[in-house]
Amino acid sequence: MTRILLIAEIRLLRSAIATVVSFEDDLEVVADATCSAVTAALVRKVRPDIAVVEMDTRGGCGLTAVRTISEHGADCCVIALIDATASATLQRALGSQVHGFLSPDCNIRELIDAIRRVAAGERFIEPGIAIAALGAPGNPFTxxxxxxxxxxxxxxxxxxxxxxxxxxxxxxxxxxxxxxxxxxxxxxxxxxxxxxxxxxx
Structure with a gap:
């Protein structure tokens, strides 16, 4: 059974994903939270295998949650739901411990497939996000x-x-x-x- 932690600001989104995932025999949502509620204690308590994190457009809150999960989640892998047009957030997420990148507009079957792929040890990035990442400007500073x-x-x-x-x-x-x-x-x-x-x- 793959244990999932859902992180998103909108409760309705978390509830909708959790409801659909509950019909999958091999997946279980063990907790859901807003970004600001993701603490070391929560991660250690629920011991997720996969964290699905909705990234905000400025990246701060979502990236903070990713760091907390990476530091305290042992083998937990992260899937980021990220808008390809948010180039700054995308660049920062690419440099973090994220194993998969999906658009927030993906359908639920794509998300479930992504969860299973990451749980099996794969890393992936949705093609549209990959194209956006390649087109984003690099760090200009020496x-x-x-x-x-x-x-x-x-x-x-x-x-x-x-x-x-x-x-x-x-x-x-x-x-x-x-x-x-x-x-x-x-x-x-x-x-x-x-x-x-x-x-x-």
């Missing part, structure tokens, strides 16, 4: 630019960043200018926000 931007995100000033990296303040300002240009930002804070939303930071 390693040094990424270091500088992370320090900006941590609240460090230009002088502090320069001291930490053993560079001059002028060099740091040049890095920041390049960073802002690459992400189309008008300030360093906007650059941080754009980079986070794109999954580059």
């Amino acid at each position: 390693p040094r630019e990424a270091d500088v931007l992370r320090m900006v995100a941590d609240g460090m000033s230009t002088t502090e960043i320069a001291a930490a990296l053993f560079l001059t303040a002028g060099t740091i300002r040049n890095y920041l200018s390049n960073i802002e240009r690459k992400v189309g930002a008008r300030s360093r804070l906007e650059a941080v926000r754009n980079a986070v939303e794109a999954g580059w930071l």
Whole structure:
């Protein structure tokens, strides 16, 4: 019996999936929750084999749930329900411990088939999502630019960043200018926000 944890913000969606899955002899929904309710204690308690996670468009909540499952779910595999048009979320999910990618518009038989395939050890990505992933822009930052931007995100000033990296303040300002240009930002804070939303930071 494959034990399933359903994670989605809409209760009706969780209930609908659970109802249909209950008719399958080899599948059992052992728990359902919103993203914010996914805790280490819950994962350890229900011991799911598969977690089906609906990814929000900005990726934050769903990705946090995936991390919690990966850290505390032992052999639990994750299937992400993700919109191919949400490129930032998709890029971040591709870098996480997700074993399967399906569109939220998939039909229930496709989801059940995906659950069985992942439970059998397969990894897969729906063709439309694969195409979107290939077309999404990659991380534009050099390693040094990424270091500088992370320090900006941590609240460090230009002088502090320069001291930490053993560079001059002028060099740091040049890095920041390049960073802002690459992400189309008008300030360093906007650059941080754009980079986070794109999954580059």
